[in-house]
Amino acid sequence: MDLFRPKGSSMKYLPALGALTICLPLLGCGTDERTFTPWVLEELRGDAGFTLRMPEYEVPPSKDSQNCYFVRVPDIADGGDVWIDRIETAINPGSHHMNVFRVKTIKNLRPEDGTPVMLGDYEGTVIEGGDDFDHNPCWVSPNWSDWPLVANSQKSDVDDTKTNWQLPGAVAIRLTPGEMLMVQTHYANHTDQPAEFGARVGINFHSYKRSPPPVEMGTLFATKQSIRVCQSRPTPTYSGTCRFPNAATITAANGHFHQRGERFAIYPWDGASIDHPPESSMFYESLSWDEPPMAINLAVPAPINTGIWWDCDYRWSPPTVETCADVNAKDPLQENDCCYTFGGNTDVGEHCNVFLYYYPKVESDVFCL
Amino acid sequence: MRLALLCAIWIAGCDGGDGSVVDSGVGDADESGDAVDAFVYKPCPIGELTTPAELQIVNFDAAKAIERTQPSQEIALHPAPQGGWMAVIGARARNLDGCSVKLTAAIVDAVDGQIIGVDRRDTRLVVDTDGWGQSSPDTFTNLQVCPQLTSTRDMHGQPYIFKVIVEDADGRKATAEVTAVPRCPPGVNFCTCECDRDYVLGSTCS
Numbered sequence: 001m002d003l004f005r006p007k008g009s010s011m012k013y014l015p016a017l018g019a020l021t022i023c024l025p026l027l028g029c030g031t032d033e034r035t036f037t038p039w040v041l042e043e044l045r046g047d048a049g050f051t052l053r054m055p056e057y058e059v060p061p062s063k064d065s066q067n068c069y070f071v072r073v074p075d076i077a078d079g080g081d082v083w084i085d086r087i088e089t090a091i092n093p094g095s096h097h098m099n100v101f102r103v104k105t106i107k108n109l110r111p112e113d114g115t116p117v118m119l120g121d122y123e124g125t126v127i128e129g130g131d132d133f134d135h136n137p138c139w140v141s142p143n144w145s146d147w148p149l150v151a152n153s154q155k156s157d158v159d160d161t162k163t164n165w166q167l168p169g170a171v172a173i174r175l176t177p178g179e180m181l182m183v184q185t186h187y188a189n190h191t192d193q194p195a196e197f198g199a200r201v202g203i204n205f206h207s208y209k210r211s212p213p214p215v216e217m218g219t220l221f222a223t224k225q226s227i228r229v230c231q232s233r234p235t236p237t238y239s240g241t242c243r244f245p246n247a248a249t250i251t252a253a254n255g256h257f258h259q260r261g262e263r264f265a266i267y268p269w270d271g272a273s274i275d276h277p278p279e280s281s282m283f284y285e286s287l288s289w290d291e292p293p294m295a296i297n298l299a300v301p302a303p304i305n306t307g308i309w310w311d312c313d314y315r316w317s318p319p320t321v322e323t324c325a326d327v328n329a330k331d332p333l334q335e336n337d338c339c340y341t342f343g344g345n346t347d348v349g350e351h352c353n354v355f356l357y358y359y360p361k362v363e364s365d366v367f368c369l
Numbered sequence: 370m371r372l373a374l375l376c377a378i379w380i381a382g383c384d385g386g387d388g389s390v391v392d393s394g395v396g397d398a399d400e401s402g403d404a405v406d407a408f409v410y411k412p413c414p415i416g417e418l419t420t421p422a423e424l425q426i427v428n429f430d431a432a433k434a435i436e437r438t439q440p441s442q443e444i445a446l447h448p449a450p451q452g453g454w455m456a457v458i459g460a461r462a463r464n465l466d467g468c469s470v471k472l473t474a475a476i477v478d479a480v481d482g483q484i485i486g487v488d489r490r491d492t493r494l495v496v497d498t499d500g501w502g503q504s505s506p507d508t509f510t511n512l513q514v515c516p517q518l519t520s521t522r523d524m525h526g527q528p529y530i531f532k533v534i535v536e537d538a539d540g541r542k543a544t545a546e547v548t549a550v551p552r553c554p555p556g557v558n559f560c561t562c563e564c565d566r567d568y569v570l571g572s573t574c575s
Contacts, residue, residue, distance in 0.1 A: 274484060
């Protein structure tokens, strides 16, 4: 198993920068600012694959910013399916997530409502969600509740902006020319995920060119939506299960939660027991909400009628930017206990999401909502 | 922040009055804004701890009122924020520590015995007038019923087994199960569509 892990120390930079600002004129301190080398990805053209580039923009300090970009899969295989077996991403530091979805049922997040934008060589549209997590359709998750995941990255590291995910063997993602994709970028320019170099995301989809017929990869998205992390009950754990429709092999996984997340763990589940799987069987663990690892090159067997079990452990802490009044305002139960509930903003909402990749995809991508 | 700490203790103390969780400002913020790790665990026994734990299953009805789950009854399905339909299942229990209970709920196919899904979380048992502790409404499990890619039957209008386990930190444990019928809200075709056996996510429900 390989893990895309953060390099270096945790990202508590802003206090350090603040101290630097103060002490520099007084003491003539040495420089300790973050340095960043802008990333470069090759441009894929023709049958090599295709390249998407989300334009650079600034994220206001202490603000979240979520954008939804829409683009159609280009026809690079003479009208045939587009098979992808390598995903490269390059993401400016401070990213909270970058998800690529297939657009299915349209609710209130409509590609045609977006502003035209060029995503590299391809025309697309963008709906800029800013930090309007209460109202903007790019923040309202029911709008993409049945949109299967294609790929994702949670890399946020200033020293390591790229991922290069080669799928195993003949495994590949099948895309259809003209199929609408949505690339969702989320930056949270807070203390733990500073985005002082601006938001900028690039993705390369490399074509499958090997000789065996490709084996289609499927994705599994699972979430706990009724989470509550409350001041008076500060260390809850939420667990769930999700079954595969067929015998499968798990090849990659990552977990996603927010600032109150302490530990995210995923296990194989036999589908026959409601007891917690043994710790020794765990194949994914994240102890870092702001730089969660992505496990790749897994080979976890999931026989027929089995699935996964996952745990999300939390520890309550006060909001870092907003206030408990803001947290209470979005609590549907109005308990006035500073309870973090399901929501996309990292300071006032929480998540407990599994992004998992498996093969072969037989019937459908898998959702456990 | 001292005021916040005092308030938290006061609130927690009130919770203790009904036999639920008591803590001492766990995770509260100190002057620096950091969470305080000053957890002082205080158990809250419900019933007689030396006798076997007992358990009854409860669920949310269509109006989100709590009802005892009876054999063959209908269990209301409730929509979840990001899609899907849930059975909201809780516990009434006694003879255990009501402040450290893990609540596990599972939906099991009554025909082939396959476990379709499991939800586990911490529950807070609040002592009722009859001496039993009941899950506070915000600590019921939300058990996903639909959509269910792996189901072999419709997930609505058909009997399924709902199995529930409670276990406290000292290992006092009770298990109960009941066969009941998940039911979509009347007239909500979107629910029955998503709960059909052959529904595939992303397909159109009219």
